[in-house]
Amino acid sequence: MLQNILALRPKAGDWIFSIKTFGASMLALYIALAFDLDRPVWSMATVYIVAHPFSGVLASKAVYRVLGTLLGAVVAIILVPNLVNAPVVLSAVLAVWVGVCLFFARLDRTPRSYVLMLAGYTVALIGFPSVTDPLSVFPTAIARCQEITVGILCATLVGHIILPRHIGPVIASQINGWMADVAKLVTESFDAGMDADQLDRDRARIAADLGELHGMALHLGYEKSRFSGRTRELQALQSAMASLLPVCYAVHDRLTALAAEGVTLPPELRALCDDIIDHVNRDAHDPDLTCSLHDRVTAFRDQIDQSSDWGGLLMVNLCDRLHRLLDFHHDCRVLWDGIRAGSAPSDVLNRWQATAGSEAMDRDANGAVRSGIAAAVAISAVCAFWIISGWPAGGTAAMMAAVGSSIMSFLDNPVPALKGFIRYTTMAVGAVVFYNLTILPGIDGFPLLALSFAPYCILLGVLMTSQATYGFGLAMVVNLVMILNLDTTYSSDIETILGGGVASLAGFGAAIIATAFIRVVPADRSIMRLVRANWRDIAAIARGSFAHGRLILVRRLLDRQGLILPRLAMAPQHRDTLIRVMPEATIASCLYDLRNATLFTSKPVANRIKVLLRSIARHFEARLIDPDRLPDPWIVEEVDNLLRLVVADPEGSDRERLLVPLVALRRNLSKTGAPRLQTQTGGGILPAQPTIMGETA
Numbered sequence: 001m002l003q004n005i006l007a008l009r010p011k012a013g014d015w016i017f018s019i020k021t022f023g024a025s026m027l028a029l030y031i032a033l034a035f036d037l038d039r040p041v042w043s044m045a046t047v048y049i050v051a052h053p054f055s056g057v058l059a060s061k062a063v064y065r066v067l068g069t070l071l072g073a074v075v076a077i078i079l080v081p082n083l084v085n086a087p088v089v090l091s092a093v094l095a096v097w098v099g100v101c102l103f104f105a106r107l108d109r110t111p112r113s114y115v116l117m118l119a120g121y122t123v124a125l126i127g128f129p130s131v132t133d134p135l136s137v138f139p140t141a142i143a144r145c146q147e148i149t150v151g152i153l154c155a156t157l158v159g160h161i162i163l164p165r166h167i168g169p170v171i172a173s174q175i176n177g178w179m180a181d182v183a184k185l186v187t188e189s190f191d192a193g194m195d196a197d198q199l200d201r202d203r204a205r206i207a208a209d210l211g212e213l214h215g216m217a218l219h220l221g222y223e224k225s226r227f228s229g230r231t232r233e234l235q236a237l238q239s240a241m242a243s244l245l246p247v248c249y250a251v252h253d254r255l256t257a258l259a260a261e262g263v264t265l266p267p268e269l270r271a272l273c274d275d276i277i278d279h280v281n282r283d284a285h286d287p288d289l290t291c292s293l294h295d296r297v298t299a300f301r302d303q304i305d306q307s308s309d310w311g312g313l314l315m316v317n318l319c320d321r322l323h324r325l326l327d328f329h330h331d332c333r334v335l336w337d338g339i340r341a342g343s344a345p346s347d348v349l350n351r352w353q354a355t356a357g358s359e360a361m362d363r364d365a366n367g368a369v370r371s372g373i374a375a376a377v378a379i380s381a382v383c384a385f386w387i388i389s390g391w392p393a394g395g396t397a398a399m400m401a402a403v404g405s406s407i408m409s410f411l412d413n414p415v416p417a418l419k420g421f422i423r424y425t426t427m428a429v430g431a432v433v434f435y436n437l438t439i440l441p442g443i444d445g446f447p448l449l450a451l452s453f454a455p456y457c458i459l460l461g462v463l464m465t466s467q468a469t470y471g472f473g474l475a476m477v478v479n480l481v482m483i484l485n486l487d488t489t490y491s492s493d494i495e496t497i498l499g500g501g502v503a504s505l506a507g508f509g510a511a512i513i514a515t516a517f518i519r520v521v522p523a524d525r526s527i528m529r530l531v532r533a534n535w536r537d538i539a540a541i542a543r544g545s546f547a548h549g550r551l552i553l554v555r556r557l558l559d560r561q562g563l564i565l566p567r568l569a570m571a572p573q574h575r576d577t578l579i580r581v582m583p584e585a586t587i588a589s590c591l592y593d594l595r596n597a598t599l600f601t602s603k604p605v606a607n608r609i610k611v612l613l614r615s616i617a618r619h620f621e622a623r624l625i626d627p628d629r630l631p632d633p634w635i636v637e638e639v640d641n642l643l644r645l646v647v648a649d650p651e652g653s654d655r656e657r658l659l660v661p662l663v664a665l666r667r668n669l670s671k672t673g674a675p676r677l678q679t680q681t682g683g684g685i686l687p688a689q690p691t692i693m694g695e696t697a
Contacts, residue, residue, distance in 0.1 A: 004468040015055070016163055018461030021051045024158035025457065026450045028151045028485070037150070038143035045481045046151025048474060051466060054167040055159045056223030061660055062110050062152040063222070068118025069148050073141035075119065078128040084134035094127050098402045099376035102409055105370035109217055109361055117406050124379065124402035128395035145571045156348035160223075168225030169217055171234065174209070175336060182244055182332070186280045186325065189252040190273050199252055200582045202244045207562035213238040214361070226342075233344045234428075236352035237335040242558045243551065244328045246585040247321055253583075253667055254318040261674060263311040269318075272296050272336040276322065285333035290326055297322045304655070305477065308647045310674040317663040352551070362560045363535060367412075370519045375405035378514035382507060393503035400507025405515065412526045412567070418512045421475050422505055428479035429501040431456070435484060436494060449486075456480070480503070488544070523570035527577060528627065530560040534584050536618040541591045542617035549594045557585040583668045590668070591616065593661035601654040605645055612638045632668055640675035 032040030050065060075097065083090035101120030105113040128143050130137035185202055188194045217234040220227050227234070233660060258265065260411040265273070273294070279289055281491040301319040304312050331348050338344030350638060363430060378401040386394025404421065408414035435452075443449050454479075463473030483501050521529070534557050540546040546553060568575055595613060598606040615635050623629050647657045 004466070005463065005472070006464065008469060010462045010465065010652065012467040013165065014462050015458075017053045017165075017465055020158050020162055021047060021155070021461050022457045022545050023466075024051075024154045025151075026453075028154035030446055031150050031154070032147055033487075035146075037147050038140070039147060039485065040489075041481045041486050042144065042147035043151040043154070044486075046148045047155040048464075048477050048481075050152055050155050050160075051270065051461075051464065053165055054170070054219065054223070055156075055164040056167045056219035056221075057157045058189055059156050059222035060219045061573065062156045064111055064114035064556065066149055066152055068115040069122050069145055071119040072122025073126055073145050076123045076130070077141050078131050079123070080127050080137040081134050084131060084564055087131065089384075090127075090131065091380060091387070094123055094398075095379035095383065096377040098379060098406070099245075099372035100551075102375050102406055103368045103372035104239050105406075106371050106409060107363050107365065107531045109214075110362075115408075120375075121402040123405045124146075124226070124399050128398045131395060164223070166223045167216060167219055167227035168227035171213065171220075171227065172340070174213070175234075175237070178206065178209060178241060179332070179336065181209075182241060182329075183281050185248050186244075186251075186329070187277050189248040190255065190277055192252070192255040195250065196252065196256065199249070203249060203582060204561055207242060207245055207558050208565040209562075210238050210242050211559060211562035227339065230339050232353055233335060233349060236344070236349050237332060237339065239551065239555050240328055240331045240335060242555055245327065245558060246554060246589070247325045247328060248691045249582060250321045250586055250664060251325060254321065255312050257667060257671075258311060258314050258318075261311050261314070263314070265315075266300075268296075268300055269315065272300060272322070276326065280325075280329055285330070285337060285598060286636070287330065287334070290330045293326055293668055294323060294574070297326070304447065312648070312661050313659060314667075315666075317660055320423065320660045327621055362530065362556060362563060364529065366529070367519075370521075371405075371409040373509075374514045374517075374519040375409070375517060378402075378405050378510045381514065382434050382510045384668065389694060391503075393499045395686045396500055397507040397510070398505035400504045401510045402507075404508040404511030408515075410522045412523060415512055415516050417471060418428075418508055418515065420471055422508050422512070424472050424475035425479045425501070425504055427510065428476050429483060429498070431476065431480050432483045432501065433498075434505065435480070440484075442653055445528045475584065516612075518530045527564050527567050530564050531577060531581055531627070532624050534560055534581060535623050538584060538588050538591065539617045541588055541595065541622040542613040542620070544595055545614075550589060553586045553588050553592060557588055561585075565603075576655075586664055587668050590661040592667040593657070597654065597658055597661070601658065603656065605642070605658070608642055608645070613641065627676070636666070636670045639669065643675055 025044045028043035028047050029040055032043040037043070037383065050058060050062055056260050078095055079097070080090065083093060090485065093128045097119040105116040105120070106122065108116070120146070126141045132142050155398040181202075185199070185206065188199060188202075191358075214235055216232045217238070220231050220234070221229055222693060230397065255265075275296075276293055279286070279293060297319050304315055304319075307313055307316060331352065334348050335344050335352070338348075379398055382394065382401045384400045385391065386398060391397070404418055408417045408421075411417060439452050443452060463469040481499075483504070485500070537546060537553065537556065541553065548556075564577070564581070591613060596607050598609050601609070615632065615638065619629070619631055619635065642658070643662050646655055647674065649655065
C-alpha cells in the first residue's frame with residue numbers, strides 16, 4: 001500500500017474532491033450535533049461512504065442508499081420487539097435477512113442493488129444494538145435514518161452545488177475512444193493476414209470496456225450535464241457497438257477462409273471492402289453513402305448468388321456480413337450523433353432498447369447464493385459467541401460481520417480486500433488513541449474540532465480518488481470517526497473505545513473466515529463459470545428453450561466475454577479459453593436462425609436441421625461436464641449434408657436463409673478443409689442418416 005501511496009500523483013480535481021468531501025462531512029457533523037442526534041458520527045461517516053467525484057454517481061447512490069436504509073429500519077422495528085425474548089431466533093432471523101438481501105443485491109448489476117444491500121445490513125446496524133434494550137429500537141431506527149440521511153443530503157448538496165463534476169462528458173470521451181477503437185477493429189478485420197489471436201484480444205477488450213457503459217449510463221438521470229436523461233439511448237448505443245464485434249470476427253474469418261482456399265477477391269469486391277473501410281473511418285457519418293454501399297453489396301451478391309462451390313458460398317456469406325456491418329455501424333453513428341444533438345431517432349432506438357435490459361446481462365446466481373450464505377454464517381457465528389459469552393461489545397462485532405460480508409461481496413475473492421480492511425482498521429485504532437489522548441482534550445468548540453480533523457481527512461480523501469488506494473483512505477477515515485464516537489462532550493473512556501475497535505476487528509475477522517470457506521471463487525473457476533453459462537445458453541437455443549430474442553442472446557454472450565477479460569490477470573492460463581469462446585456469439589446466432597428456419601423450410605430439410613440442433617445441444621451440454629470435449633465429427637458432416645441439400649436446389653426459396661447460417665456454422669465448427677458440396681445421389685437428396693443416440697428427427 002505504501003508503494004501505491006507514493007506512486008499517487010493527485011491532480012487539482014482530486015484535491016477539490018477531497019476538500020469538498022471534508023466540507024460536506026463537517027456540515028453533516030455540525031447539523032447532527034446541533035440537533036442532538038443520537039450518534040452524530042454516523043452523519044460524518046456516511047458522507048465518506050457515499051462520496052464520489054461525479055455528482056450523478058453520488059446522487060444516484062444516495063437515493064438508493066436512503067431507500068435501503070428506510071427499508072432496513074422498518075424491518076428492524078418489526079423484528080426486534082417481537083423476537084427479543086428469543087435471542088437465538090432473533091439472531092438467526094437477522095442473519096437470514098442479511099443473507100437474503102445480499103443474494104438479491106448480487107443478482108442486480110446496477111446501482112439499484114444498493115437498496116437491498118443497505119436494507120440487509122441496516123437491520124443489523126439497528127437491530128443488534130437494540131437487543132439489550134428492545135424498547136429503544138424505534139428511536140434507534142429513527143436516529144439511524146436521520147443521521148444517515150443528513151450525511152447523504154450534505155454530500156449530495158455539496159457535490160452538486162460546489163464545482164460539480166459530471167459523468168456525462170467522461171462517458172462522451174470514452175465513447176469517442178471506443179468509436180475509434182471499433183473503426184480500427186473494422187479496418188484490421190478486412191486484412192486476412194492480420195493475427196486472429198490479436199483481433200480476438202482486441203474484441204474482448206472492447207467488450208469489457210463497453211460493459212462499463214451500462215452501469216455508468218444509469219447515473220445520467222441524476223445530474224445536469226448535456227447527457228442528462230440519456231441513459232436509455234446510451235445503453236442502446238452500447239448494445240449496437242457490442243453487436244459489431246461478432247460481425248468483425250465473421251468478416252475476418254471469411255476473408256481468411258477465402259485466402260486459405262486460394263480464392264482471389266474479385267476487383268469489385270476488393271474495391272467495395274476498401275470503400276467500407278474508408279466509410280467507417282470518416283469523421284462525419286454519411287447515411288446516403290451507407291445506402292450506396294448496401295446497393296453495391298447487393299449487386300455483387302446477385303452476381304454470385306447461385307454459386308455452388310465453397311469459395312462462392314463464402315463470398316455470399318461475406319456479403320451478408322457486410323450488410324450487417326453497415327447496418328450496425330450506421331445505427332451506432334446515428335445513435336451517437338442523435339444523443340449529442342439531443343434526440344436519437346426513435347426507430348433506431350426501438351431496435352436496440354430491448355437489448356439494454358437486465359436480460360442481456362449475466363447473472364451469477366450461484367455466487368449470489370454463496371454470498372448470502374457466507375454473510376448469514378458469519379453473523380450467526382458472532383451472535384452465538386455473543387450469546388454464550390455475554391460479551392458487551394458482541395453487538396458491534398455482529399454489525400461489522402454484516403457490513404464486512406456485504407460491502408466486498410461483488411468481488412470474486414473478497415478475502416484480500418477484507419484483510420486489508422482489518423489492517424487499516426488496526427491502524428485507525430492507533431490514530432483514534434492519538435486523537436483521543438493528545439488532540440481532543442484541548443478542543444473547545446466546533447471550529448477547532450473541524451480544524452483538527454482537516455489534515456487527516458483531506459489527505460486521506462485524496463487517496464480515495466485512486467482505485468489502488470481507495471480502500472485504505474476510506475477505512476482510515478470511517479474507522480477513526482466511528483470508533484471515536486464523537487458527541488457534544490469529550491469522553492476519555494479509552495477502554496470502551498478500544499473495546500469497540502476490537503469488536504470491529506472480530507466482526508470483520510468472522511466475515512473473512514466465512515467468506516474464505518464459502519464464498520471465495522478462484523479466478524479460473526469464475527472464468528469457467530462464465531464459459532459454462534455461455535454453453536448452457538447455446539444448448540438452450542439449440543433445444544428451442546431460450547426465451548429471449550437473438551440480439552439479447554448475442555449481447556449476453558458478449559457481456560460474459562467482457563467479464564472474462566479482467567479475470568485473466570489472475571488466471572493467465574485461460575487466455576486461450578477467451579479466444580475459444582469468441583466465436584460462440586456467432587454459433588449462437590447461427591443456431592437461432594436455423595431453429596427459425598425449421599418453421600418455413602421443407603420437411604426433409606427441417607428434420608435434418610432438428611437432428612443437427614439436438615446433436616449440437618448434446619455437445620454443449622456434455623461440455624458442461626467435460627470442458628475439453630471436442631465436437632463430434634458427425635456434426636460437421638451433417639452441416640455438410642445440409643449444405644449439399646441447399647446447394648443442390650439453386651431455385652429453392654429457402655436457399656438464402658439457410659446458406660448464411662450454415663456456412664457460418666461450418667466455419668466456426670471446423671476451420672480446416674472445405675465441405676464436399678457435390679451430391680452423389682440423383683435428385684440432390686442424400687440418403688437418410690441413422691438416428692443419433694436413440695433420437696429420431
